[in-house]
Amino acid sequence: MNAFTYARAADVADAVRRAGAPDARYLGGGTNLVDLMRETIERPSALIDVTGLPATIEEREDGGLLIGAAARNTAVAEHRAVRSRYPMLTRAIVAGASGQIRNMATVGGNILQRTRCAYFYDHAGSRCNKRVPGQGCDAIEGLSRTHAILGASPSCVAVHPSDMCVALAALGAIVHLQGAGGGRVVPLTDLHRLPGDHPEIETVLEPGELITAVELPALPLARRSTYRKVRDRASYAFALVSVAAALEVRGDTVADVRIALGGVATKPWRAWQAEAALRGAPATEASFRAAAEAELAEARPLRDNGFKVELAARTMTAVLGELQGGGA
Amino acid sequence: MSITINGSAAELPDDPRVSLLDYLREHRQLHGTKKGCDQGACGACTVLVDGVRILSCLALAVQYEGRSVTTIEGLSDGDGLHPVQRAFIEHDGFQCGYCTPGQICSAVGMAAEARRGVPSSVTADLSAEAIPLDHDELRERMSGNLCRCSAYNGIVAAIQEALVGAEAVR
Secondary structure, eight states, X not given: OOOOEEEEOSSHHHHHHHTTSTTEEEESSOTTHHHHHHTTSOOOSEEEEOTTSOOOEEEOTTSOEEEETTOBHHHHHHOHHHHHXXXXXXXXXXXXXXXXXXXXXBHHHHHTOOOOOHHHHOTTTOOOTTTSTTSOOSSTTSOOTTSOSBSOXXXXXXXXXXXXXXXXXXXXXXXXXXXXXXXXXXXXXHHBOOOTTOTTOOBXXXXXXXXXXXXXXXXXXXXSEEEEEEOSSSSSSOOSEEEEEEEEEETTEEEEEEEEEXXXXXSOEEOHHHXXXXXXXXXXXXXXXXXXXXXXXXXXXXXXXXXXHHHHHHHHHHHHHHHHTTOO | OEEEETXXXXXXXXXXXOBHHHIIIXXXXXXXXXXXXXXXXXXXXXXXXXXXXXXXXXXXGGGGTTOEEEXXXXXXXXXXXXXXXXXXXXXXXXXXXTTHHHHHHHHHHHHHHHHTTXXXXXXXXXXXXXXXXOHHHHHXXXXXXXXXXXXXXXXXXXHIIIIIOGGGOX
């Protein structure tokens, strides 16, 4: 690990001011950044500890929630309002990592965690455009079983690893940011960038900009929502495919729906096309399957990950069927 | 800068690169907490901070200034063994023993989480106030602690006896 200075931010303004230093990074629970620093993939000169910043979960009068970015993953998953109003978020969080890691990891850090692509981690033996921009990518022609089928580019096929972000994408979460020039809000679905020619630039955050909170809009249909994760082990493994979904059926028709995918894309993947195909459609398994196929029409599998296309279609169909049947 | 380790105040290191795990083992000579993978994958380094289980390998010691850390050496309140330690012996919850301190600290933190109603990915009813720790819940909640000797059946039995109650053993 390279040498760095360490400081605790007293408040948001103090954090943003300190982040003006060259190569400064914000430190949350450390579950990803400390590991990457030990691997010397991340080499910050200054760490600004933001775990002392607001971590409260505020229930708003309109039924929404405002979650401080320093809230630990466990605190969000166990919150009563999250469990009752946004069960897919609780289920997504507890599907990720382990109990110990969820106790450490913050909401802001979860959003900004980096890919677990093995070629990104293999700094001694592999080329990676995220690590060394313009170097080339050994993942595309390499062992590609876990890589993305959606949103990839000739520069990068690395999957965004978060479970929590898949639920946040489906729920239409709004991310609150604070920078030296002021504050702004960005929808979670617009926060992460597609890799394109610059996979090293992973979000729309400006240098030094800090995630201060995540806002969950009121969304009554999310009371009937869930998250299903398909992985190689029963627990403590990243997703091959995951689906966050909420479904509202009136009569025999889909009145409203929210769907997002994990494990298959370079960013938390809101399934806009599947949602559009489903609104107003008959609430049948055939509709669910057709909507899933519409979303996956753009899928571009590599040598080893073609199975993800069918797995994602089946998982989406099954989750929507489960929600229609009353499970949540 | 100070920290409390097993009830005693101690000075933190000047170098912020020192992990909580290395601080415990190399600076405080508390070798019970084990370094397995050193990358957050195995759970051998699990300790309790203010009663909450965390991975000390992914924790920078300086981040825990003012906090109270409990390691396997400080788990029992006297000279005897903690009930979970006794149950691990009774149920053969280990072979080589390397993962055991992490397993035991994790189990103690895990039980507190379940008592206050933290759901897991196998919890059917998210509205439950407290979650009964049946076999599937225990396996899921302890999945962050690997045992290369695969003493999992004994580990689950030990935790059930010590933290759930003998009536739940099945």
